[in-house]
Amino acid sequence: MKPKSPFIQSFDKLPEQLPLYPLENALLPGGELPLELSEPGALALFLNALKTDQLIGMVQPQRNNPESNIYQTGCAGRIRQYRERKDGRLNIMLTGICRYKIVEEIPQKDGYTLAKVDWSDFENDYQTEDIESTIIDGFKKTLRNYFDRHNMQVDWKVLENAPIEQVVNNLILVINLDIDSKQQLLESPTVRQRMDLFSTLLENKADPILASAPKSIM
Numbered sequence: 001m002k003p004k005s006p007f008i009q010s011f012d013k014l015p016e017q018l019p020l021y022p023l024e025n026a027l028l029p030g031g032e033l034p035l036e037l038s039e040p041g042a043l044a045l046f047l048n049a050l051k052t053d054q055l056i057g058m059v060q061p062q063r064n065n066p067e068s069n070i071y072q073t074g075c076a077g078r079i080r081q082y083r084e085r086k087d088g089r090l091n092i093m094l095t096g097i098c099r100y101k102i103v104e105e106i107p108q109k110d111g112y113t114l115a116k117v118d119w120s121d122f123e124n125d126y127q128t129e130d131i132e133s134t135i136i137d138g139f140k141k142t143l144r145n146y147f148d149r150h151n152m153q154v155d156w157k158v159l160e161n162a163p164i165e166q167v168v169n170n171l172i173l174v175i176n177l178d179i180d181s182k183q184q185l186l187e188s189p190t191v192r193q194r195m196d197l198f199s200t201l202l203e204n205k206a207d208p209i210l211a212s213a214p215k216s217i218m
Contacts, residue, residue, distance in 0.1 A: 008078060008097060009053065011119070011126045018057030018076055018100065019045040020113045026182035027058040027075045028169035029125040031096040038089045041111025046079075046090060048112075054079045056094060057115055059102070060179055060186075072102045073187050076117075096169065098125040099186065129165060129191045136164050139195045143171075146202040165191045168198060177201060 021042065027033045037046055049056050059074030077094030084090060100117040107113050140159070147154050159167055172185050181201050188194035 005095075011098065011123055014076070014098060014100075014119050015053045015055065016116060017106075017114050018055055018117050019048050019108075020057045020059055020070070020074070020102075020105070020115050021045060022059055022061045022070050024061060024179055025058075026060055026172055026186040027077050027094065027096045028172055028186060029075065029096045029098060030166050030169045031075075031077075031173055032080075032170065033058070033077055033094045033096070033173060035092050035094060036089055037092065039111075043090065044108075044110035045112040046082075046092065048108075048110075049079060050082075055097065057100065057102075057117065058094070058096075060183055062179075062183075070102075071183050073099060073183075074102070075099045075186065098122055124190065128163075131164060131192050131195070135192065135195065139164070139168075139199055142199045142202055146175075146205070164195070168194055171198070175202070177205075 021035075023035075025033070037043055045056065055076045055078055057074050058077050059070045062068060062071045076097045076099075078097050080093045080095045082090055082092040098119060099122040100119050101121065102115045103118050104116040105113050106115065143154075143159075146152075168191060172182055177185075185194050185197055185201075188197055
């Protein structure tokens, strides 16, 4: 998704290093991710990002690989706004900008890790992808079936008016999927491929065992 804010750096101005923030959720370009920071390392990471490019490298933990405790592909989130709290915590909102691959991890004395990163495979994150309307309609039908099965309330007027890449890239933050599935979605080269994978994941996801109160989304 091409960034729309005039404050976001162009692709060729993206930095060579990012502070890394591991989280069991996959931010994607155009996604909006709220975070609450309280640990000293996380606060030091935030201050570093605020003083430099306002970018934080979101990345998911990886538990089944003895060679690395995090996945090597993540997405940079730009600090769009933040609020200081009297209890010393920070509430921040990140907007997903562009994916990256980790080249080298550099632990910092303040308790967080910097990474040298490579953006070269993800220039299409700055471009708007044309997707056939029939593909979009089929994906939305799959969404309707999933939401109905899981008793989730959706503002379809908002969803219908939003660009499809915005819908897909924000749903990954909301739908209850495992880490590996979210990483597969994150690493899907194009929005079209991500939609196909998302449809498969939703169609194969088991129905809830017990009925519950309706959940609201979008």
